[in-house]
Amino acid sequence: MSPLPTELETELARLVAAVPRPREAAVDVMYALQRHYGYLCDEAMHCAARVLGMTTLELESLATFYDYLYRRPVGRYVIHVCDSVVCWMFHQDSIFDYLCRTLGVPPGGTSEDGLFTVLPAACIGNCHNAPTMLINGRFYDRLTPERIDAVLAELRAGTEEPVRCK
Amino acid sequence: MQVDTPQVLFKNRHLGRPATLAEYRAGGGYEALAATIGKRTPAEVLQLVLDADLRGRGGAGFPAGRKWQGVPTDHVGTRYVVVNTDEMEPGTFKDRILVNADPHLVIEGIVLCAYSIGASEGVFFIRPSYEGDAELIEQECRVAREHGYLGNNILGSDFSFDLHVHRSAGRYICGEASAQIKAISGLRPNPRKGGPRTAVKGLWDCPTIVNNLETLANLPGIVRNGPAWFKALARSATGSGTKLYSVSGQVARPGCYELPIGVTIREIIFEHAGGMAPGKTFKTVIPGGASTPFLPEALLDLEMDFDPMRAAGQRFGTASLMVFDQGTCLVGATLSLMEFFARESCGWCTPCREGIPAIRELLRRIEGGQGTEEHIQMLTDLLPVLDKAYCAFAPGAAEPVRGLLTHFMNEVNAHIVQKRCPFGNPPPTLRGKACGTRPIQFGPTPCPEDQCPI
Amino acid sequence: MPDLIIDGRAVSVPKGTMVIEAAERLGIMIPRFCWHKALGAAGACRMCAVMFTAGPVKGLEMSCMTPAADGMVVETFHPEAVAFRRSIIELLMVNHPHDCPVCDEGGHCLLQDETISGGHSLRRFPGRKRTYLDQNLGPFIQHEMNRCIHCYRCARFYQEYCGYRDFGPMQNANRVYFGRFDDGALENPFAGNLADLCPTGTLTDKPARFVSRRWDCLRAPSVCLHCSLGCNVTALSRYRRVARIEARENAAVNGSFICDRGRFSAGYEAIPERPRSARLDGNAVPAIEAETALAARLAALAEKHGPGSIAILGGLRSTMETQAAGIALAQAAGWRAPAFFATRTEQAATQAALAVLTPPRARSLAEIGKADAVLVLGVSPLFDAPMLALALRQASRAGAKIIVADPRPVALPLPFTHLPVPPRQFPAVLAVATGSPDAAAAAAQKRLPFAPELWPGLETAAKALAAAKRPALVFTPGLAAALPDDDRLGLFPVLAQASSAGAALLAPTDAPGLDELAADVAAGRVKGLVVVEADLFAAAPGLAAVLGKLDLLVVLDYLPTPTVAAAHIVLPTTTIFESGGILAASDGRLQAASPVQSPGDPVARDGAGSHPPRAFDRPLPGTDPAPAAFLLDRLARGLGLTLPREPLAALAAAIPALAGLDLAALPQDGLRPAFAGLAAPLPAPLPLSAESGLAVIYTDALFATDEPGRYAPLAQAQTQAGPPVLLLHADDAAALGLADGLADGLAVSLECGNRLVPATLHLSRAMARGVIVVPRVPDLAGLPPILGPCGLRRR
Known part of the structure; x- marks a missing residue:
């Protein structure tokens, strides 16, 4: 296991110290490690266990429960496409299919350039702008194939290489 | 946008961006807090809330004051306020709009609640897709702290209360109060039933009040203007206050509207939301978020309020109206809802863990034209089982199915008779709902019910 | 006491009882999966739904989550409840594989029972079944996730009840998976x-x-x-070998569970090396020939040297029947009183540890689990008596403060205070912790002036014990004399072996220690020795060393010990699985075991790996072993003596604590005699000085340090290969010049008798100074109590 960068260690220590009991910081610590490693690889889980004083099983219990923690490799951008009823009503299926087709991935798959992963998501709270998707905390409203093309192009333009687990 | 009804929570929404502290204060912001801390006793604040009959805006409609009364007065040690901003009910987005419009209204409400129950710690529980709002609240909390509205010795008094943001990693069940407390504690968020209530033994075994964000945002108004004013805001006899209605679907102007409690569904859809979208004809509406049944057109004049809706066999829920037009297949819509519930279940009890996927499987068959009469019987058999689940999740999931079978049976039958979707929808693929979790635990079918294609 | 009616029958139950338990009192078993007596309600399976037709609760509700209340009328067979439960079964069977014919649970499967009794036989649901990959969970538990119905019993037991954190639920919704982070043995x-x-x-x-x-x-x-706790088990035997051991409910002792040592240490009854035929001077002979020769040789010895030249030695893993028969034979024949314990001091201490268990002070293991403060003195629960750790865990979960004073590093799945003190300081710890809480700080400084690191823990202990309503003391026998005279403080001793209490109850006061026998043999005062189910090489290396001086060594045993190998005459005995018998647990509780199989070679070996032979006229092979008590009785007859028909009953009648008890009809929970307290104060044992060297502390491992367990293949397989591991405090190691270089895992030699035993030294700071912790293996049995300066050296 390679050591974490000092800034990240400091950040993790800060997250744990900021809450009454380390367990409360479990999700925050996993988020931080996910940002660092790109996804929660086993090494990240062991780091989290060490920082939080929890077992890897306890963290796995949480990581696999939640939607936004990824225990498998994902692309630089995880595209959460809302598939709940309102977006569905606006033919979300075709948006989803268009994304998969354009990126050449199955649902849940990662594009060959390692940039995009397409995941269906529970309602993301943007129903008045259906159909919609969420990428890195940003909403994209009233999607059409043209708009999707534009969004993908924009994201492709400004990407830096993240640290990765092997 | 309609502004002819009183805008209390959305007073500053017209800015089109989050109101600053100065803007909030210009409209009387933090006056309620200043008039309360050191001037009213916590019990007086509680009494105001009781008198105002403020009911929870998160779905269940439990009177907030009665919940607060459950906090033991003799508890030594920390008490917590948990602000529930999980808001994962499909069709609901009011809390996001509210935080974005007026963050300090929310903060003032939280502090007033904390003062009333004697809490010293607050946790702002927020879902991951609202990361922007989480950062906004963190930022505005810093501002509030600098101005003495939050933190140690609020407004120079000996009352101290601080608020921190807890980011969820996203599951609908985290919106349930006991599950949310577990989630904050770093435990699996399975709801807890039996034993002491969270008001007695909640976060870290301390008394904890979990309230929806919108509920708390009503407090500054109630404290400043009094219970009578608050009650008068409502249009129905039993209601009090205004409500944020999330309107989505096939309407001309989808969005979030602050309207009195007791306004009719017809008025919301056809006046405030501008009626149906061009070229669309009304079929039905889900009035209170995904956990409430389809409402037939005949009930459009129902007042949006907890008690009248319950009396009519409907649910007020989160007041999130999802409007469907005649061209939308309700079997498909229900299936979409079941996909949501099946994926979001915590997996604790049998009716929810096994029953909802079973319903989904049956609806997939029906929607795909392979449905039989027996499938309808099986659906009917399953609904009472879902009703007896551990928490309110599965009973909520049963509601749209029940609505479908009660009011739109003809549509279901058409699928079975025609052996295809009469609306021309392609058969639902088992394309599935990929998850980001480790696949190693799943066998030859890569993930249950083909959920993980990889 | 709520009164309610269930299926037309009235029942009155204590407040807080759930309806499902109330029904159980009436013998009505409401179907359930997630609810378990020991784990309580989870409300997960929804199988225990019943109909409440009148009273404070109305309608269909879960009986595991509904507390019984006055006026309730419950119908378990209400059509609505039956239909609901049938739906639940149907849902559980949607994903459950139909592999009952190849499933090991088939036939004792709760799901199978409920599926059949619920009338679910036709699958209605279309669609595929969920499948999972399984994990390797180690040698004891097989994982087969496809069969899971997600009752969460495993996770609740593992994490909440036991406090271990390497197994649990993962994923959500209908993907929930119970397992570990990755493959590996369960911790x-x-x-x-x-x-x-x-x-x-x-x-x-x-x-x-x-x-x-x-x-x-x-x-x-x-x-x-x-171990000495006497947990109740069910033995299951197939083809003359124990197929498995299951926990047997005993509310006063082990509750519903047992430890893995108890569950997986059988198998010694079926090993090929087990003595199965009588041996005379190294040759297998018919039993009758060996017995005749034995009687003749014993008679000749008695004739030549007097009956006092013959001694009998009883083991601490025998039933009380066997122990009593040995005593009766010695008395009838005029031999030396039988020896059981290493020293007279140890015997007196064990007897005292039982005698102090007067009715107000005695606690059962279950009561330790309900105590609100427990001081554990000289016991490392997880290894000396594993189920004690689980009882302490339950106490701790309910808020009890647990303090463990023991020289060894102690690991427990619960929060506790460890006071690493050497045994010579136990009395001081006891005095301070059970003394006045206000004076504790001062007392600690006075009694333990050189151990300031212990003072805060001692003060905590004193305060916790003083404030508790149900304080308890778990102690090792040597401390009986030092116990405070305070009826408030419950007592629970942990003894050395399963039959230590039986031996202590029955042993005559003039019984010598094994050390005396060794001296007598060495001096030629004892010429003949009858050893009943004991291994001298482990229990009394001093005696084992002088066996060559004996004219006659007779061994009755079921284990292939080195003592058996050294014997002139061997008579094979039966194990507890073949003869049953009465055992006394560490709190003196008398419990009966029943025989489960006939002695004889397991069919697997008899049939040479093939199907058992079909010749019916053939005698069962390997059936020479007989109960030791029976063999001793026959031996008495061969000597022309008559033993009482029931030696145990006869002996018990003369022992105050046992007199009047009907040993033939012990109640299901066992029977704890009412002890009368110490007759006379015991002399305090001589304090051992730490100055001269390191005090030797023997410690058990979870597996294969108990005598039967050493011969159990599965238990043996859990032990680490390689030299034994010794533990020493890091500062002591530094003082001995052993800490430099390799901080851990230093190769050393240990002087044991006249041999040098290679070992590996590990250092710890979580242990007492002045002691060396040594595993209880026969190789190291002969260490002196204090290891001299040259006893431990670098290899």
């Missing part, structure tokens, strides 16, 4: 209970897999032999 030493708890074949007993259908097994109630 929980109670994990074997998962096989009993799991209502389906998801978690099954791995060593017992495919050995037998449960209904084909012979089954009998038995008592565990692998």
Whole structure:
């Protein structure tokens, strides 16, 4: 296991110290490690266990429960496409299919350039702008194939290489 | 946008961006807090809330004051306020709009609640897709702290209360109060039933009040203007206050509207939301978020309020109206809802863990034209089982199915008779709902019910 | 006391009882999967739904989550409840594989029972079944996730009840998966209970897999032999070998569970090396020939040197019947009173540890689990008496403060205070902790002036014990004399072996220690020795060293010990699985085990790996072993003596604590005699000085340090290969010049008798100074109590 960068260690220590009991910081610590490693690889889980004083099983219990923690490799951008009823009503299926087709991935798959992963998501709270998707905390409203093309192009333009687990 | 009804929570929404502290204060912001801390006793604040009959805006409609009364007065040690901003009910987005419009209204409400129950710690529980709002609240909390509205010795008094943001990693069940407390504690968020209530033994075994964000945002108004004013805001006899209605679907102007409690569904859809979208004809509406049944057109004049809706066999829920037009297949819509519930279940009890996927499987068959009469019987058999689940999740999931079978049976039958979707929808693929979790635990079918294609 | 009516029958139950338990009192078993007596309600399976037709609750509700209340009328067979439960079964069967014919749980599967009794036989649901990949969970538990019905019993037991954190639920919704982070052995030493708890074949007993259908097994109630607690087990035998051990409910002792040592240490009864025929001077002979020769040689010895030249030695893993028969024979023949314990001091201490258990002070193991403060003195629960750790865990979960004073590093799955003190300081610790809490700080400084690191812990202990309503003391026998005279403080001793209490109850006051016998043999005062179910090489190396001086060594045993190998005459005896018998647990509780199988070679060996032979006129092979008590009785007859028909009953009648007890009809929970307290104060044992060297502390491992367990193949397989591991405090190691270079895992030699035993030295700071912790293996049995300066050296 390679050591974490000092800034990240400091950040993790800060997250744990900021809450009454380390367990409360479990999700925050996993988020931080996910940002660092790109996804929660086993090494990240062991780091989290060490920082939080929890077992890897306890963290796995949480990581696999939640939607936004990824225990498998994902692309630089995880595209959460809302598939709940309102977006569905606006033919979300075709948006989803268009994304998969354009990126050449199955649902849940990662594009060959390692940039995009397409995941269906529970309602993301943007129903008045259906159909919609969420990428890195940003909403994209009233999607059409043209708009999707534009969004993908924009994201492709400004990407830096993240640290990765092997 | 309609502004002819009183805008209390959305007073500053017209800015089109989050109101600053100065803007909030210009409209009387933090006056309620200043008039309360050191001037009213916590019990007086509680009494105001009781008198105002403020009911929870998160779905269940439990009177907030009665919940607060459950906090033991003799508890030594920390008490917590948990602000529930999980808001994962499909069709609901009011809390996001509210935080974005007026963050300090929310903060003032939280502090007033904390003062009333004697809490010293607050946790702002927020879902991951609202990361922007989480950062906004963190930022505005810093501002509030600098101005003495939050933190140690609020407004120079000996009352101290601080608020921190807890980011969820996203599951609908985290919106349930006991599950949310577990989630904050770093435990699996399975709801807890039996034993002491969270008001007695909640976060870290301390008394904890979990309230929806919108509920708390009503407090500054109630404290400043009094219970009578608050009650008068409502249009129905039993209601009090205004409500944020999330309107989505096939309407001309989808969005979030602050309207009195007791306004009719017809008025919301056809006046405030501008009626149906061009070229669309009304079929039905889900009035209170995904956990409430389809409402037939005949009930459009129902007042949006907890008690009248319950009396009519409907649910007020989160007041999130999802409007469907005649061209939308309700079997498909229900299936979409079941996909949501099946994926979001915590997996604790049998009716929810096994029953909802079973319903989904049956609806997939029906929607795909392979449905039989027996499938309808099986659906009917399953609904009472879902009703007896551990928490309110599965009973909520049963509601749209029940609505479908009660009011739109003809549509279901058409699928079975025609052996295809009469609306021309392609058969639902088992394309599935990929998850980001480790696949190693799943066998030859890569993930249950083909959920993980990889 | 709420009164309610269930299925037309009235029942009155204590407040807080759930309806499902109230029904159980009436003998009505409401179907359930997730609810378990020991784990409580989870409300997960929804199988226990019943109809409330009148009273404070109305309608269909879960009986596990509804507390019984006055006026309730419950119908368990209400059509609505039956229909609901049928739906639940149908849902659970949607994903459950139809692999009952190849499932090890088949036949004792709760899901199978409920599916059939619920009338679910036709699958209505379309669609595929969910499948999972399984994990390797180690040697004891087989994982078969496809069969899981997600009752969460395993996770609740593992994490909440036991406090281990390497196994649990993962994923959500209908993907929930119970397992570990990755493949690997379960860390929980109670994990074997998962096989009993799991209502389906998801978690099954791995060593017992495919050995037998449960209904084909012979089954009998038995008592565990692998520590002194006397946990109740059910022994299941198939083809003359113990196929598996299951926990047997005893509310006063082990509750519903047992430890993995108890569950997986059988098998010694079926090893090929087991003595199965009588041996005379190294040759297998018919039993009658060996017995005749034995009687003749004993008579000749008695004639030549007097009956006092013959001694009998009883073991601490025998039933009380065997122990009593040995005593009766010695008395009838005029031999030296039988020896059981290493020294007279140890015997007196063990007897005192029982005598102090007067009715107000005695606590059962279950009561330790309900105590609100426990001081554990000289016991490392997880290894000396594993189920004690689980009882302490339950106490701790309910808020009890647990303090463990023991020289060894102590690991427990619960928050506790460890006071690492050497044994010579136990009395001081006891005095301070049970003394006045206000004076504790001062007393600690006065009594333990050189151990300031212990003062805060001692003060905590004193305060916790003083404030508690149900304080308890778990102690090692040597401390009986130092116990405070305070009826408030409950007592629970932990003894050395399964039958230590039996021996202490029965042994005559003039019984010598094994050390005296060794001296007598060395001096030629004892010429003949009859050893009943004991291994001298482990129990009395001093005696083992002088065996060559004996004219006659007779060994009766069921284990192939070195003592058996050294004997002139061997008579094979039966194990507890073949003869049953009464055992006394560490609190003196008398419990009966029943025989489960006939002695004789396991069919697997008899049939040479093939199907058992079909010749019916052939005698059963390997059936020479007989109960030791029976052999001793025959030996008495061969000597022309008559023993009482029931030596145990006869002996018990003369022992105050046992007089008047009906040993033939012990109650199900066992019977704890009412002890009268110490007759006379014991002399305090001579304090051992730490100045001269390191005090030797023997410690048990979870597996294979108990005598039967050493011969159990499965238990033996859990031990680490390589030299024994010694533990020493890092500062002591530094003082001895052993800490430099290799901080851990130093190769050393240990002087043991006249041999040098290679060992590995590990250092710790979580242990007492001045001691060396040594594993209880026969190789190291002969260490002196204090290891001299040259006893430990670098290899």
